[in-house]
Amino acid sequence: MVADTVSLAWELEEIRHAIGGARVLCDLVAHGRADSDRDLEAAPRSASAILSVVACRLRLLRLAATGELDPDLVRAPHNAIELQQAKHNESILYWDAKRRVRFARRELRRLKIRLRTERE
Numbered sequence: 001m002v003a004d005t006v007s008l009a010w011e012l013e014e015i016r017h018a019i020g021g022a023r024v025l026c027d028l029v030a031h032g033r034a035d036s037d038r039d040l041e042a043a044p045r046s047a048s049a050i051l052s053v054v055a056c057r058l059r060l061l062r063l064a065a066t067g068e069l070d071p072d073l074v075r076a077p078h079n080a081i082e083l084q085q086a087k088h089n090e091s092i093l094y095w096d097a098k099r100r101v102r103f104a105r106r107e108l109r110r111l112k113i114r115l116r117t118e119r120e
Contacts, residue, residue, distance in 0.1 A: 005086055006071045006093040011061060011079040018054050022047040064093045070103060071095055 025047040027033075034040035063069035071093035086092045095103070 004075075004094070005081050005083045006064065006075045007079050007081040007086065008061070008065075008091040008093065010081065011057070011074070011076075014078045015054055015057055018050050022050040022054075025050070061093075067103075070100060 025043040029040060029043045032040065034043060057074075060069060060074050064071045064074045072095070074093065081092065083092070083094055
């Protein structure tokens with residue numbers, strides 16, 4: 001079977017690990033415990049990069065959770081789950097074919113309006 005659903009719990013756990021990694025890098029700088037001056041210099045940029053990815057993932061999750069983005073665009077190996085395997089109490093993001101068609105039609109209408117506006 002294909003993992004066609006996004007597990008919010010699994011995605012949030014991955015985000016938690018990323019934030020933990022950024023925290024470790026910040027602690028290295030704060031306590032001067034890096035192995036080299038080069039590592040000490042690179043740690044803040046690395047932490048910033050990690051937090052940038054976290055911010056983007058959280059934004060995508062919000063868009064998918066509010067129906068503004070197809071959850072397929074958020075699905076990744078670390079959060080994919082089969083709909084049949086998802087526990088009844090697990091929070092998941094899933095669109096059936098009808099929902100995807102409605103979304104595509106709405107987006108098409110929105111793009112047509114934008115195109116007309118730009119031509120005027």
